[in-house]
Structure formats: C-alpha cells, structure tokens
Amino acid sequence: MKMTRLIAAGLAALGLSAAAGAAPGDYKAPEHHHWHHSGPFGTYDRAAVQRGYQIYVEVCASCHSMDLLSFRNLGERGGPFEDERFPNANDNPLVMQLAASYTRQWDGEVDDAGDPRIRPGIPADTFPAPYENEQIARGSNNGALPPDLSVMTRARHHGTDYVRSLMLGYTDAPEGVEMGPGQYYNEYFGPISMAPQLVDGLIEYADGTEATQEQMAEDIAVFLTWAADPHQDIRKQTGLMVLLFLFVLTILVYLAYRQIWANVKH
Ligand code: HEC
Missing domain, CATH: 1.10.760.10 (Cytochrome c-like domain)
Known part of the structure; x- marks a missing residue:
C-alpha cells in the first residue's frame, strides 16, 4: 500500500497519471x-x-x-503560547499548567509498594x-x-x-x-x-x-x-532583515563609489 502511494506520488510529480481506474x-x-x-x-x-x-x-x-x-515549545518564540513576560518558556505558567495536566512515571522508580512513582509533567517533557x-x-x-x-x-x-x-x-x-x-x-x-x-x-x-x-x-x-x-516566522524575519541590510549596503557602496571617483576624469 505504502509503495503504491509512493509510486503514484512519483508519477504525479512527473505529470503522469497513476495506474488506471479507481x-x-x-x-x-x-x-x-x-x-x-x-x-x-x-x-x-x-x-x-x-x-x-x-x-x-x-x-x-x-x-x-x-x-x-515538548511542552516548552508551545511557549517559545513564535509558539502558540509565547508570552513576552516569560522569555524562558520553562517559566511560562500556562506552559507549566499544560505540562502538569499530564502525569509521568519517574524513570524506573517505584514506591514502597513497588508501584511506579508518578510525578506531574514539566515543560521539558x-x-x-x-x-x-x-x-x-x-x-x-x-x-x-x-x-x-x-x-x-x-x-x-x-x-x-x-x-x-x-x-x-x-x-x-x-x-x-x-x-x-x-x-x-x-x-x-x-x-x-x-x-x-x-x-x-x-x-x-x-x-x-x-x-x-x-x-x-x-x-x-x-x-x-x-x-x-x-521557527519559520523567525527565519522569514531574519531573511527580511538581511535583504534590508543588503539594500542599504548597496546604496552606501554606490555613494562611496561616486565619492571616490568624483575628481577623476573619465
Ligand atoms: C482512533 C484513532 C485515531 C484518531 C483519534 C486520529 N487518527 Fe489519524 N490515523 C489513525 C490511523 C490508524 C492512521 C493510519 C491509517 C492508515 O494507514 O490506513 C492514521 C493516519 C493519519 C494520518 C496520516 C495519513 C498519511 O498520509 O499517512 C494523518 C495526517 C492523521 N492520521 C491525522 C490525524 C489528525 C489531524 C487527527 C485529529 C484530528 C487524527 N488523525 C485522529 C488513527 C487515528
């Protein structure tokens, strides 16, 4: 099944239609x-x-x-629950609350009765x-x-x-x-x-x-x-800054060029 889909996708990419019928x-x-x-x-x-x-x-x-x-991703820059007041997403109360709504088992740890020890979730989970x-x-x-x-x-x-x-x-x-x-x-x-x-x-x-x-x-x-x-938003923002910088640099270089060659006859 997977293979058929792969082949069909390949054919579609080549602009050919996949095998006949439905x-x-x-x-x-x-x-x-x-x-x-x-x-x-x-x-x-x-x-x-x-x-x-x-x-x-x-x-x-x-x-x-x-x-x-992980839960903290939700509160990182560009994440759905980003909050300026908490640049470190681990401190974001909403993220902490979301993480804590799930429980976790401590790795391999058991309580006195031999049952797995449970802890509340943390943002790094x-x-x-x-x-x-x-x-x-x-x-x-x-x-x-x-x-x-x-x-x-x-x-x-x-x-x-x-x-x-x-x-x-x-x-x-x-x-x-x-x-x-x-x-x-x-x-x-x-x-x-x-x-x-x-x-x-x-x-x-x-x-x-x-x-x-x-x-x-x-x-x-x-x-x-x-x-x-x-990180798509941050990447696009950086790209835009780079383009702006290059634009300004181009103008500066052009002005410098005019200045340097101003007194040279040509
Ligand atoms: C009751 C279980 C169940 C729930 C709930 C469920 N899915 Fe699925 N989903 C499956 C199973 C099983 C497959 C694999 C189907 C197959 O291979 O035929 C699957 C496959 C998929 C795929 C992969 C399709 C592909 O191209 O391989 C996507 C995407 C997907 N689910 C999205 C979602 C989203 C989004 C939701 C929530 C709105 C959701 N599923 C809820 C059971 C579930």
Missing part, C-alpha cells in the same frame, strides 16, 4: 488553500495554532503521538504517546499504525493542504475499490484505517470560534505545520 492509491492531490503563513512574509496565525493545539489534544492525541514536541508500543497501537487500530504527527506536514507533499484535505476528504468508496475491515474511504488517501475525525461542533473552542468541520480542519493543519517548523 484503484487504491489513485487519490486526489490536496486542494490548494490560502494560508496566513504562506509566501515570503507570511506568519503563522497565532489564534489558529492555539485552536489547532486544542484539537490535537482533545481529538488526535488519543491515537497519534508527537514525539518531537515531550508530549506523552498514547500507546505504549507499536503492537498495542496497531492492536487498537485494526492493524494500522497511527503515525507520529511531529513532522507530518513535511513528510507529505503540500503538507498543510494535505492535512486539511485529508480531514475533509471522506466519501463513499467508489465502485470497485476493495475495502479492508475497519477501513473508510478518503479521496486523498484511498482506503484508510482512520475513521473520519471532525464533525461540526465536535469541540468547544476556548476562543469562542465556531467549530465547523472546515474550521477545525484548517486549524489542525496550521498547528501541525507550526509543530513541524516552529
């Missing part, structure tokens, strides 16, 4: 959507990243890990994985493994568009497509072992935004994009 793997390219963070000057929509975080925690985190993300190991994860998902979402938007072509499309792409399976047990049909993936996740009003947004399916699909896509590339 075979598994013959999926649609993600729908193009305009994002606040696209383009050379675009920055993340902070409110959308926050809402997307809420969706991840309330919906996706029960199956998908985000191993590369990474997000807890929903399953203890791959076998349990597969066992709970009809044999399919919910992939880690830390860098998902980078692992797929047009990743932000892809996540949004995938969330909205559930339809009835076209005729002739063989569906495995516990599979659903998604126009952007084919038969998939993940049930449709987002329905209107599924969650209640902390900021009062109406939680339509479309809105949630957008927000989770933005959150996952931020998570996969949290």
Whole structure:
C-alpha cells in the first residue's frame, strides 16, 4: 500500500497519471488553500495554532503521538503560547499548567509498594504517546499504525493542504475499490484505517470560534505545520532583515563609489 502511494506520488510529480481506474492509491492531490503563513512574509496565525493545539489534544492525541514536541515549545518564540513576560518558556505558567495536566512515571522508580512513582509533567517533557508500543497501537487500530504527527506536514507533499484535505476528504468508496475491515474511504488517501475525525461542533473552542468541520480542519493543519517548523516566522524575519541590510549596503557602496571617483576624469 505504502509503495503504491509512493509510486503514484512519483508519477504525479512527473505529470503522469497513476495506474488506471479507481484503484487504491489513485487519490486526489490536496486542494490548494490560502494560508496566513504562506509566501515570503507570511506568519503563522497565532489564534489558529492555539485552536489547532486544542484539537490535537482533545481529538488526535488519543491515537497519534508527537514525539518531537515538548511542552516548552508551545511557549517559545513564535509558539502558540509565547508570552513576552516569560522569555524562558520553562517559566511560562500556562506552559507549566499544560505540562502538569499530564502525569509521568519517574524513570524506573517505584514506591514502597513497588508501584511506579508518578510525578506531574514539566515543560521539558515531550508530549506523552498514547500507546505504549507499536503492537498495542496497531492492536487498537485494526492493524494500522497511527503515525507520529511531529513532522507530518513535511513528510507529505503540500503538507498543510494535505492535512486539511485529508480531514475533509471522506466519501463513499467508489465502485470497485476493495475495502479492508475497519477501513473508510478518503479521496486523498484511498482506503484508510482512520475513521473520519471532525464533525461540526465536535469541540468547544476556548476562543469562542465556531467549530465547523472546515474550521477545525484548517486549524489542525496550521498547528501541525507550526509543530513541524516552529521557527519559520523567525527565519522569514531574519531573511527580511538581511535583504534590508543588503539594500542599504548597496546604496552606501554606490555613494562611496561616486565619492571616490568624483575628481577623476573619465
Ligand atoms: C482512533 C484513532 C485515531 C484518531 C483519534 C486520529 N487518527 Fe489519524 N490515523 C489513525 C490511523 C490508524 C492512521 C493510519 C491509517 C492508515 O494507514 O490506513 C492514521 C493516519 C493519519 C494520518 C496520516 C495519513 C498519511 O498520509 O499517512 C494523518 C495526517 C492523521 N492520521 C491525522 C490525524 C489528525 C489531524 C487527527 C485529529 C484530528 C487524527 N488523525 C485522529 C488513527 C487515528
């Protein structure tokens, strides 16, 4: 299945259409959507990243890990819960509170009764994985493994568009497509072992935004994009400063050139 998709993606990239008919793997390219963070000057929509975080925690985190993300990342520069008063994200009370809402087991430590010793989470912890190991994860998902979402938007072509499309792409399976047990049909993936996740009003947004399916699909896509590339805003800002600097330097060099050669006949 993976291989078919890879080959299909390769063919699509070459502008060739993939194998005939509605075979598994013959999926649609993600729908193009305009994002606040696209383009050379675009920055993340902070409110959308926050809402997307809420969706991840309330919906996706029960199956998908985000191993590369730690709580303090949320409060770092450019993060959804950045706060000027706390340049060190470890001191950010909101981040501390979010981290502490999960408990952790001290590595290998047990209490007097021999039970694992539990501590509250701290900002340096990474997000807890929903399953203890791959076998349990597969066992709970009809044999399919919910992939880690830390860098998902980078692992797929047009990743932000892809996540949004995938969330909205559930339809009835076209005729002739063989569906495995516990599979659903998604126009952007084919038969998939993940049930449709987002329905209107599924969650209640902390900021009062109406939680339509479309809105949630957008927000989770933005959150996952931020998570996969949290320093994008800073990078773009630096790029802009460099360009400005070069522009000013060009003018100075030109003026110097005029000055130096001013009295030379030519
Ligand atoms: C009940 C478990 C479950 C929940 C909840 C869940 N997923 Fe999944 N997800 C899966 C499984 C299982 C797969 C693997 C599907 C497959 O390979 O057929 C998957 C696959 C994916 C993929 C990868 C598709 C690809 O191209 O490989 C993405 C992206 C994804 N899920 C996003 C999400 C998001 C975003 C949410 C929250 C809104 C979410 N999932 C909630 C079980 C879940």
